[in-house]
Structure formats: C-alpha cells, structure tokens
Amino acid sequence: MEQVKSFYETPSPAGLTGIKAWLLTHDHKRLALMYLWAVFFWLVLAVFLGMALRLELMFIGETIMPPEIYNAFFTLHGVIMIFLFVIPAIPAIFGNFFLPIQIGADDVFFPRLNLFSWYLYMFGGLLAVISLFTGDGFADTGWTFYVPFSVTTETNVSLTVTAAFILGMSSMLTGLNFVTTVHRMRVKGMGWLQIPLFTWSIYATAWVQILATPVVSITLVLVVLERFLNIGLFDPAKGGDPLLYQHLFWMYSHPAVYIMILPGMGIISEIIPVFSRKAIFGYKGIVISSMAIAVAGSLVWAHHMYTSGMSDVSVFVFSLLTYLVAIPTAVKVFSWVSTMYKGSILMTPPLFMALIFIYLFTVGGLTGLVLGAAGTDIHVHDTTFVVAHFHFTMFGGTGFAFFAGLHYWWPKMFGIMYDFKKAYIGSVLVTVGFIFHYIPMFILGMQGMPRRYYDYLPHFETGNFLAGFGGILMVIGIMLMFINLWASFRVREPASADPWGGTTLEWSVPSPPPLHNFVEEPKILEYPYDFSGVLARAAKNKG
Amino acid sequence: MEKAIDKTGVKIGMWIFLYSEVILFGGLFVLYAAYFHAFPEDFALGGKELNRIFGTANTLVLLISSFTVAASITAIQQRRKGLAIGLLVFSLLCGLTFLINKYFEWGAKFHHDLYPNSDRLLDSDPGFNIFFGLYYTITGLHGLHVIIGMVLLAISLVLVAGNKISAERYAMLENSGLYWHLVDLIWIFVFPLFYLVL
Amino acid sequence: MNEHESEHILSYGFLAQILGGLVLLTAVTVGVSYIDWGFLNVPIALFVASSKATLVLLFFMHIKYEGMVIKVSFISTMLVLAFLISFTFWDVAFR
Numbered sequence: 001m002e003q004v005k006s007f008y009e010t011p012s013p014a015g016l017t018g019i020k021a022w023l024l025t026h027d028h029k030r031l032a033l034m035y036l037w038a039v040f041f042w043l044v045l046a047v048f049l050g051m052a053l054r055l056e057l058m059f060i061g062e063t064i065m066p067p068e069i070y071n072a073f074f075t076l077h078g079v080i081m082i083f084l085f086v087i088p089a090i091p092a093i094f095g096n097f098f099l100p101i102q103i104g105a106d107d108v109f110f111p112r113l114n115l116f117s118w119y120l121y122m123f124g125g126l127l128a129v130i131s132l133f134t135g136d137g138f139a140d141t142g143w144t145f146y147v148p149f150s151v152t153t154e155t156n157v158s159l160t161v162t163a164a165f166i167l168g169m170s171s172m173l174t175g176l177n178f179v180t181t182v183h184r185m186r187v188k189g190m191g192w193l194q195i196p197l198f199t200w201s202i203y204a205t206a207w208v209q210i211l212a213t214p215v216v217s218i219t220l221v222l223v224v225l226e227r228f229l230n231i232g233l234f235d236p237a238k239g240g241d242p243l244l245y246q247h248l249f250w251m252y253s254h255p256a257v258y259i260m261i262l263p264g265m266g267i268i269s270e271i272i273p274v275f276s277r278k279a280i281f282g283y284k285g286i287v288i289s290s291m292a293i294a295v296a297g298s299l300v301w302a303h304h305m306y307t308s309g310m311s312d313v314s315v316f317v318f319s320l321l322t323y324l325v326a327i328p329t330a331v332k333v334f335s336w337v338s339t340m341y342k343g344s345i346l347m348t349p350p351l352f353m354a355l356i357f358i359y360l361f362t363v364g365g366l367t368g369l370v371l372g373a374a375g376t377d378i379h380v381h382d383t384t385f386v387v388a389h390f391h392f393t394m395f396g397g398t399g400f401a402f403f404a405g406l407h408y409w410w411p412k413m414f415g416i417m418y419d420f421k422k423a424y425i426g427s428v429l430v431t432v433g434f435i436f437h438y439i440p441m442f443i444l445g446m447q448g449m450p451r452r453y454y455d456y457l458p459h460f461e462t463g464n465f466l467a468g469f470g471g472i473l474m475v476i477g478i479m480l481m482f483i484n485l486w487a488s489f490r491v492r493e494p495a496s497a498d499p500w501g502g503t504t505l506e507w508s509v510p511s512p513p514p515l516h517n518f519v520e521e522p523k524i525l526e527y528p529y530d531f532s533g534v535l536a537r538a539a540k541n542k543g
Numbered sequence: 544m545e546k547a548i549d550k551t552g553v554k555i556g557m558w559i560f561l562y563s564e565v566i567l568f569g570g571l572f573v574l575y576a577a578y579f580h581a582f583p584e585d586f587a588l589g590g591k592e593l594n595r596i597f598g599t600a601n602t603l604v605l606l607i608s609s610f611t612v613a614a615s616i617t618a619i620q621q622r623r624k625g626l627a628i629g630l631l632v633f634s635l636l637c638g639l640t641f642l643i644n645k646y647f648e649w650g651a652k653f654h655h656d657l658y659p660n661s662d663r664l665l666d667s668d669p670g671f672n673i674f675f676g677l678y679y680t681i682t683g684l685h686g687l688h689v690i691i692g693m694v695l696l697a698i699s700l701v702l703v704a705g706n707k708i709s710a711e712r713y714a715m716l717e718n719s720g721l722y723w724h725l726v727d728l729i730w731i732f733v734f735p736l737f738y739l740v741l
Numbered sequence: 742m743n744e745h746e747s748e749h750i751l752s753y754g755f756l757a758q759i760l761g762g763l764v765l766l767t768a769v770t771v772g773v774s775y776i777d778w779g780f781l782n783v784p785i786a787l788f789v790a791s792s793k794a795t796l797v798l799l800f801f802m803h804i805k806y807e808g809m810v811i812k813v814s815f816i817s818t819m820l821v822l823a824f825l826i827s828f829t830f831w832d833v834a835f836r
Contacts, residue, residue, distance in 0.1 A: 184552035218570035231676040239669025311835035610760040735786035739774035
C-alpha cells in the first residue's frame with residue numbers, strides 16, 4: 001500500500017522549511033497544533049496560579065502570599081483560564097483540525113485569516129504577560145473588571161483589557177471563518193442534517209463568537225476611555241450608571257459560557273455513539289438544542305446581576321428566561337444517556353472522560369438552577385458556591401470535554417497511541433481531587449464564605465483545607481494525564497486510521513492526515529452515525 | 544491547482560464581519576437608549592448645542608459618497624476603469640470632507656468648554672454630561688471607522704489603477720464598498736439621535 | 742463547482758434615484774425635527790432613519806439581490822441588537 005505523505009511532511013504554502021513552515025502556514029491542521037501548544041502553556045500556568053491561590057486559602061491569614069498578590073493572582077487565573085483556555089481551546093484546536101475534515105473539505109474558507117487569528121491569539125497572550133511586569137502590577141479587579149474599581153485602580157487594567165480585546169478579535173474571526181466554511185465548503189452530498197454533531201456545535205458556537213464578542217470589545221474600550229478621559233459614562237457623580245457596565249459586560253460574558261460549553265458538548269456527542277456502537281439518540285434534538293442554547297443563552301445575561309440593584313421586574317424576567325435555557329441543555333444529557341442504553345459499550349479513556357463530563361456537568365448545571373432562581377441566588381451570590389458552580393461546568397464540563405477530545409483525537413492528529421492505564425489513573429485522580437476540591441466550596445458558600453476574599457472566619461478553615469488537599473490531588477492527576485500524552489511521543493506506538501471504529505469522515509483518512517486531508521473522494525453516509533458498517537466489520541473479524 | 548474563487552463565500556465572510564461591527568456600535572446604542580430614557584430634557588439641551596447644519600451637511604456628504612462607491616462598482620462591472628477611479632477619488636474626498644467637518648465641529652465644542660471633564664460639563668446637569676460623553680465616544684469611534692473605510696477605498700483605488708481589480712475580479716472593491724456603506728449606515732442613525740433631538 | 746452567479750449591475754440612474762430618495766428622507770427628518778411631536782419625536786426620527794438605512798442596505802449594499810444566508814443572518818443580527826437594547830429596559834425602565 002502506497003504511503004501517503006502526512007501534513008507534517010508537506011508544508012502549505014509549498015516550499016517553506018523549518019520554523020517558517022509553521023509560523024507562515026495556511027494549513028488548518030498545523031494551526032490547530034500551534035494553538036494546542038500555546039493553550040497547553042496557558043492551561044498549565046493558570047492551573048498553577050489556581051493551586052497557589054488554594055494553597056494560600058488553606059490556612060487562615062497569610063500563608064504564601066500577601067493580599068495584593070492574591071488579588072492579582074485570582075484576576076490572572078480568571079483572565080487566562082477564560083480568555084486563553086476555555087473560550088478558545090476546543091474551537092481553535094479541534095475545530096480547526098477537524099471541522100474541515102468532518103465536512104469533507106481540504107481547509108477552512110479563509111486560511112490566511114486563520115493564520116491571522118492565531119497571531120492575534122499569541123499577541124493577546126503576550127500583552128497579558130507584559131501587563132504582569134509593567135506599571136503598578138497586574139490588574140486586581142477580578143476578570144469581570146467591574147466599575148468603578150476597574151476605572152480607579154492604579155494597576156495595569158488598561159493593558160489587560162486590551163489583551164482581552166485582541167483575544168476577542170481572534171475569537172470573532174475564527175467564528176467568521178468557521179461559519180463561512182460550513183456554509184460553502186461541505187462536500188457534495190452532505191446536507192445540513194448529515195453534518196456531524198461536533199461540527200454543528202462549532203457552528204452554533206461560531207455565531208455566538210461573532211455576535212456576542214463585539215459587546216465586550218466595546219465595553220473594554222469604554223473602560224480604557226474612562227480610565228484615561230474620565231468621561232463619566234459609568235460614574236453616578238457625572239450621570240453615569242455603573243449597572244450599565246454590568247449589563248454590557250454580561251451581554252457577552254454570559255453567551256461566552258455557551259461558547260465554552262457548546263463545543264465540549266459537541267465532543268461528547270461524537271464520543272458517546274462511537275463507544276456505544278450505536279447511533280446518537282435524537283440527532284435532530286441535539287442540533288436544535290445547540291442552536292436554541294446559542295439563541296436563548298444570549299437573553300439571560302442579567303442573571304449575574306440579581307443583587308446589583310437592578311429593577312425587580314428584570315430580576316423576575318431574567319430568572320424566568322434562565323430556567324428556559326436549562327431545557328435544551330437537559331435534552332442533550334438525556335440524548336447521551338439514551339444513546340448508551342442498549343448500546344455495545346467499549347470502554348476507552350475518551351469514553352471514561354466523557355462519562356465523567358456528563359456527571360460533573362450535570363451537577364454543575366443543577367447548581368446553576370440554584371443560582372438562576374433569584375430567591376436562592378440572593379443567599380449565595382458572590383460566595384464560593386458560585387465559584388464551585390462554574391468550575392463544575394467549565395472544568396468538570398469543558399475541561400473534561402477537552403481532555404476527552406484530546407484522548408479521542410490524539411491518534412488521528414499524531415498517528416500514535418498513548419497508554420490507556422495511565423490515562424485512566426490520571427482521570428480518576430483528577431476527578432477525586434476535583435470532588436474534594438469543589439464540593440467544600442458549595443458548602444462554604446451556603447455557609448456564607450464570600451468569593452475572592454483573601455481571608456476568612458475561623459469556621460471556614462476546615463472546608464478550605466479540604467479544598468486545598470483536593471486541589472493538590474487534582475493537579476497531580478492533570479500532570480499525570482499530560483505526561484502520559486507526552487510519553488506517547490517517545491513510545492511512538494503507531495495508531496491506525498480508525499482505532500476506535502468511528503463513522504465521521506476524520507476516521508476515513510490516514511493518521512495523521514495528508515495535507516489536503518483526503519486520499520480519495522469522501523464517502524458520505526446517509527446518516528453520520530450509522531454504525532452498521534463498523535459492526536459488520538467487527539463481526540467479520542470475529543468470525 | 545488553481546481553485547475558482549467562491550465569490551459568494553467571500554461575500555458571506557464580509558457580511559459576517561459587518562455584523563460584528565454593527566454589534567460593536569450596538570453596545571454604545573444600548574447606552575444611548577438607557578441614558579436618553581433617563582435624561583430626555585438634558586439630551587434635548589445637548590442636542591441644541593450641536594450644529595444642525597454641520598450634521599446635515601455631513602449626512603449628505605456620506606450619502607453621496609455611498610452613491611459614488613456603489614457607482615464605482617457599476618463602473619468596474621462595465622469595464623470603465625477611468626470612471627471607477629474618478630468615483631473612488633470623489634468618495635475619498637467626501638470622506639475627507641466629513642473628517643474635516645468633524646474636526647471643526649469638535650473644535651467648536653472644545654472652544655465652548657464642552658469636552659470630557661471640562662468645567663462646564665462637570666458643572667452642568669449629569670444628563671448633559673452623559674450626552675456629550677456619548678457624543679464624543681460614538682462620533683469618535685465612527686470617525687475611526689471613516690478613516691479605516693477610507694484606507695480600504697484607497698487600497699481598492701490603487702488595485703483598480705493597477706488592473707488587479709477588474710470586471711472579473713472585484714471582490715476587494717465590493718467588500719470595501721460594503722464597509723463604507725456600513726459607516727454611512729451608522730451615521731444615518733447617529734445623526735438624528737444627536738443632532739435632531741428636540 | 743461552477744456556480745452561476747447573477748452579475749447584477751445597478752445602473753447609475755437607478756443608484757441616483759436611490760440617492761435622491763435618501764436626500765429627500767434626510768430633508769424630511771430635518772424638517773420634522775423643527776416641530777415638537779411630543780413622545781413621537783424619537784419613533785418618527787428612528788422610522789425615517791430606518792427607511793434610509795433600508796434603502797442603503799437593499800440597493801447600495803445589494804442585499805436585495807443576495808442569497809438567503811446573508812438576508813437571514815442580517816435580520817438575525819438586527820434582532821439580536823433589538824433584544825440587547827430592549828431587554829436592558831427590563832431594568833432601566835422599572836427602577
């Protein structure tokens with residue numbers, strides 16, 4: 001059988017060598033990997049920042065850092081995690097690598113714009129790093145940059161929000177690219193209802209990236225303008241309304257959490273059918289619920305503002321709408337579980353991580369209902385209950401979906417397989433650590449411990465100590481997981497084109513794929529999750 | 544392998560970019576709406592400070608320039624390169640006129656002690672200060688987009704002159720035109736909201 | 742993929758007519774602003790502005806002749822903006 005050259009051996013544009021073959025590439029697959037290494041860097045940095053925070057909080061009073069550093073650290077942890085990891089990771093890495101392949105295309109619609117998006121991402125990250133060392137130190141406002149503090153504080157807010165602005169541009173342009181790609185580059189014969197669910201999730205996400213990001217862009221511009229010109233647009237003494245800042249901020253930042261979770265859900269929707277050897281239950285339901293989440297999720301932003309002083313009417317309206325958004329989300333969870341029912345389960349690390357996702361995300365989602373109901377929210381707003389909620393959804397959810405995607409698509413991207421046992425052990429360690437880390441925060445929050453506080457009352461110390469212990473376990477698990485993946489590069493156990501028995505197009509091409517993705521004309525299945533072929537091959541091999 | 548350019552796809556990409564610009568300004572219109580609701584009389588007073596003649600002139604200038612940009616595309620489609628160049632030059636002059644007008648307008652306001660954090664604004668009613676805060680922010684951001692639009696039109700002009708834009712291949716001109724029309728669209732709303740507030 | 746794309750050319754005369762309409766509407770909105778219509782001031786001004794915007798969008802920006810993707814996505818964007826502004830009023834109007 002003729003050996004096809006992989007994309008590693010074929011630069012695009014042709015003729016580039018060495019580092020230029022990566023830094024000037026038009027190839028979506030190379031760009032995906034460039035994002036991957038950058039994202040890994042930011043994730044590890046932010047994890048260590050988080051660990052430092054939790055170590056500080058393990059004991060009353062100063063443990064390892066003074067309060068100013070603590071404030072800067074939690075701001076930095078949030079800014080990095082949100083703008084440099086959770087929002088970009090899955091779309092920029094897996095969306096870039098696999099969306100074109102899943103629709104039978106040879107790249108995205110605007111390859112050079114794609115490269116530009118990567119440079120914007122790197123530049124935004126660079127600005128964030130620079131803001132650590134210039135001026136009066138990194139911003140200490142929290143990643144939400146609420147006025148008036150963000151306008152009056154002397155720390156480096158302007159540079160930090162500029163970094164966030166640039167990162168927003170990167171996100172927006174990536175979304176633009178993906179929408180155009182899905183509309184114009186689907187292979188002949190692939191209708192909208194034959195598109196794999198991961199691509200659908202990236203498509204839905206892309207619209208939110210395009211339409212929601214500009215709101216935070218202008219909001220951050222206004223923060224900078226206020227810092228320099230003191231116009232007073234949010235200053236009550238000059239006629240301004242600080243709540244309008246919050247409205248503008250959350251008009252993006254709530255849809256942003258759907259940018260964070262929808263691609264993760266897309267990954268789960270790919271993994272569950274493959275390892276259940278069964279078509280996804282309710283394909284159309286998942287498609288519609290993805291779009292519904294994108295739309296409805298843009299109408300609920302003020303549920304972050306129940307205690308801000310906004311009108312009672314808006315508290316009621318946004319609370320009601322928030323409960324509606326829960327419905328399409330639940331549809332997905334039911335669909336995944338129903339897919340596994342009476343399926344032929346093959347346990348692998350991706351499936352294991354996907355199952356952990358379902359559990360942790362469901363807990364996160366349910367606690368979201370506590371926060372979405374105005375009455376209960378008043379009790380837990382701005383406590384560690386909120387912190388636990390969003391870590392369950394963003395880490396237990398998107399984080400684990402990211403891990404699952406890594407372990408699902410690793411063989412395809414690199415042509416090598418990793419050690420399963422260490423992947424399982426890493427996952428278990430992370431999960432057990434996760435539970436010990438965040439469950440105490442729910443309880444502490446209900447008991448009244450505020451978030452972002454440097455110090456706390458004595459009766460909160462046990463919970464914080466336990467959380468710290470869980471955190472250490474969690475970080476060890478993450479390190480083990482990543483080291484295991486890294487080790488696969490040394491062992492180099494080769495992986496086949498289709499190690500899992502998948503039905504979507506990426507499993508019909510070599511591992512790793514050639515430059516233009518396809519060796520022969522892609523064969524579209526009438527239904528993207530038709531496992532009859534996979535099952536037939538398995539039966540033939542057994543017989 | 545030279546692939547045919549998918550013109551519709553390029554157009555879709557450009558329109559999507561325009562949507563992001565619409566929402567970018569949209570955030571400022573959220574603020575305008577909320578503050579107009581809070582300070583209707585102060586906004587009317589602020590509107591009276593603005594020069595309706597200047598505003599109308601600028602509106603007409605942008606409308607005419609939108610016409611000439613659209614006409615330049617017709618010219619290119621008809622292979623009338625000279626006409627296209629002339630129309631684009633005229634459009635650029637319109638943009639320049641707009642910016643010059645804005646310069647004088649702002650200058651006049653500064654002269655009357657109406658700028659962010661001026662004594663007069665700090666002493667006046669809060670709604671009056673907000674009106675001008677929004678005025679400068681929105682028209683400033685708009686002016687920035689006029690400049691960007693002019694850069695795009697200038698690049699298109701150079702490409703037309705160099706025959707890189709032709710009847711077969713004019714997506715760059717078309718997309719620059721779309722951007723320019725967006726700049727016009729935003730002003731169509733800014734004008735009544737600031738200059739014609741009673 | 743050979744797509745038949747209609748090279749829709751708008752004549753100078755037609756474009757000039759659209760400009761004429763825009764100038765007329767500008768005159769209307771300026772003229773109307775000298776009269777106080779009470780609470781109708783803003784709706785009238787916005788209605789005229791929207792009419793002008795519609796002309797620019799349909800003809801100068803060619804959206805009348807574009808496909809469904811652009812038409813639907815444009816309207817959706819305007820709806821999003823409408824929701825962002827109007828939903829803020831759940832708060833602002835009831836304080």
